[in-house]
Amino acid sequence: MNILVSGAGIAGLACARELGTRGHAVTVVEYARHLRLTGTPIDIRGDAIETVDRMGLLAKIQKQRVRMSELTQFVDSAGEPVARIPLAEISDSDDDIELLREDLVRILAEALPDSAAIRFGDSIEALTDAGVNGGGVDVRFASGRTGRYDLVLGADGQHSAVRRLVFGPEEDYLRHLGVYFALADLPGEARSEGTNSIYNVPRRMAGIFRYQGKAVAVFQFRSEPIDYDHHDLDAQKKILIDAFAGYRSWRIPELLDAAHADPGFFFTSASQIHLPSWHRGRVALVGDAGYSPAFLSGRGTSLALTGARFLAEELERCGNDHTAAFARYEARQRPYVTYAQDRVHSGRDRMLPTTWAAIAARNEALQAMRTTPHGPQRTTTRRAGENAE
Numbered sequence: 001m002n003i004l005v006s007g008a009g010i011a012g013l014a015c016a017r018e019l020g021t022r023g024h025a026v027t028v029v030e031y032a033r034h035l036r037l038t039g040t041p042i043d044i045r046g047d048a049i050e051t052v053d054r055m056g057l058l059a060k061i062q063k064q065r066v067r068m069s070e071l072t073q074f075v076d077s078a079g080e081p082v083a084r085i086p087l088a089e090i091s092d093s094d095d096d097i098e099l100l101r102e103d104l105v106r107i108l109a110e111a112l113p114d115s116a117a118i119r120f121g122d123s124i125e126a127l128t129d130a131g132v133n134g135g136g137v138d139v140r141f142a143s144g145r146t147g148r149y150d151l152v153l154g155a156d157g158q159h160s161a162v163r164r165l166v167f168g169p170e171e172d173y174l175r176h177l178g179v180y181f182a183l184a185d186l187p188g189e190a191r192s193e194g195t196n197s198i199y200n201v202p203r204r205m206a207g208i209f210r211y212q213g214k215a216v217a218v219f220q221f222r223s224e225p226i227d228y229d230h231h232d233l234d235a236q237k238k239i240l241i242d243a244f245a246g247y248r249s250w251r252i253p254e255l256l257d258a259a260h261a262d263p264g265f266f267f268t269s270a271s272q273i274h275l276p277s278w279h280r281g282r283v284a285l286v287g288d289a290g291y292s293p294a295f296l297s298g299r300g301t302s303l304a305l306t307g308a309r310f311l312a313e314e315l316e317r318c319g320n321d322h323t324a325a326f327a328r329y330e331a332r333q334r335p336y337v338t339y340a341q342d343r344v345h346s347g348r349d350r351m352l353p354t355t356w357a358a359i360a361a362r363n364e365a366l367q368a369m370r371t372t373p374h375g376p377q378r379t380t381t382r383r384a385g386e387n388a389e
Contacts, residue, residue: 001025001320004139004149006124007156008035010042010101010301011287013108014308015155017055020116022316027149028116029141031123031156035109037102038183038266040209040216041066044097044104047336048302051309057107064103066211072196074363077249079197083366085350100211104301127152127165129281137282151322152283153311155304158271159230160289166280177294179270179348180226182219182240184259189215198351199250200359204243205351206252217255219244222352225269236267270294270348272341278333279326286311291333293340297347303340307333 001024005012008030016026044052044061052058073081109118126140136148154162164170189208198207203222208215221243228235241256259265271294278290285291287304294300310332314325353359 001150001315002136002148003027003151003153004029004124004137004147005153005155006160006162007154007287007289008032008109008118008120009155009157009287009304010104010108011157011289011304011308012153012155013105013112014051014055014305015153015286015311016116016118017108017111017113018308018312019315020113022312024115024315026116027147028118029122029124030118030120033121035105037105038264040101040183040218041098041211042101042104042301043298044099044305045095045299045302048305049095049097051305054309055111057111060107061097061099061104064099064107066098066100072198072209074366075197075199075250077199079199079250081195083363085366101301124152124161124165127162127283135282150282150320154283154285154289155287155308156289158268158273158288158292160285162283163273163275163285163289166283167275167285173273173275175272175274176225177270177272177344177348178222178224179294179352180221180223180239180243181268181270181295182236182259183266184217184219184255184262185264186215186217186255186258188258199252200353201247201249201252202355202359203352204247206244206250206255208251208255217258219255219259220270220352222354233263233265237265240267268295270344272344274341278330282322284311284322284326284329291337291341293337294344297340297344299340299343303333303337306336 003019003024003026005015005026005028008028012028016028020026052061072085074083076082122141122143124139125142128138130136130138130148136150137152138148140146152162154160156162159170186208194210196207196209198205205220207218209218219240223243226239228239237260240259244252244256271292273290273292275290278285286307288300291303292300293303311329314328318325350362353362
């Protein structure tokens with residue numbers, strides 16, 4: 001089959017790898033001029049580990065493993081540690097793999113077969129079901145190109161253009177979780193050693209994360225939905241700076257200056273996508289485009305990987321009958337998405353207490369957990385869906 005994938009993120013690259021190795025001709029179209037490599041470390045969990053193993057990529061991924069989250073602490077305004085995040089809060093099992101997003105993106109891109117190609121600097125502008133004219137989807141691109149494809153997969157993230165064109169406006173499916181997230185490069189801290197630090201003021205956090213000779217400023221803040229242009233970097237920086245206006249404690253002013261200066265600044269909302277179905281006709285959604293669990297869950301990457309695998313496997317099993325394959329893909333993936341989306345609220349409350357009293361109570365509770373004999377216990381019991389993010 002001739003398959004078009006929108007988006008060259010983790011979901012799109014995984015789809016291209018899984019489909020291309022099964023004999024399909026895959027074109028990945030990406031709005032950006034290059035692969036997006038920014039982002040804090042991500043996790044591969046549960047059945048997603050089996051997925052990358054079947055791709056033949058597990059050994060390469062394990063070589064890039066980092067343990068950044070195990071060295072993360074909350075600090076006070078003087079930078080002194082007040083509590084650590086317990087390991088039981090970070091992962092579901094010792095088998096979870098944490099690595100840099102850029103490393104996973106590179107590994108997936110380098111593993112693409114010859115039958116898969118990426119076209120940068122272009123995007124889908126219109127989709128039309130060819131219907132009685134032979135089947136397929138007629139596509140018009142922003143560049144002016146046109147083409148017909150047997151299937152189109154939207155793997156273009158939370159603000160998916162494919163979803164908007166086929167399923168309707170984003171606001172019909174996006175559920176805002178009340179949090180925004182930002183990242184900025186800290187070149188002056190790049191060679192610094194030490195733990196990762198998180199500092200809270202009510203409804204906000206600022207932090208410094210260090211890994212493999214790099215450092216980034218990390219921000220989160222609670223807010224009602226904000227209307228902004230997702231491609232306007234200056235507007236996004238202003239939103240962040242305004243959110244922390246008036247707070248001068250710890251290193252907040254310095255980190256905001258770094259965000260203002262960073263041309264690679266990243267900003268997004270913590271939002272989920274809830275759709276009654278992830279497919280319509282010859283179009284299907286994979287990853288955040290169809291079922292973003294929000295970064296607060298720590299499971300978006302795993303869902304992208306297993307979603308790509310399930311979809312490719314079902315197309316193969318159904319003899320390329322896309323209607324049956326899409327339904328089977330959704331039936332397999334839906335329980336894991338539901339589980340992941342239900343996990344976000346405790347993480348939000350832990351990272352962003354709403355008052356100074358709540359911040360103090362959180363710190364005291366974490367300190368008590370560390371002094372309890374044997375410390376916090378992990379559970380090895382998994383609920384339905386837990387082992388396949």
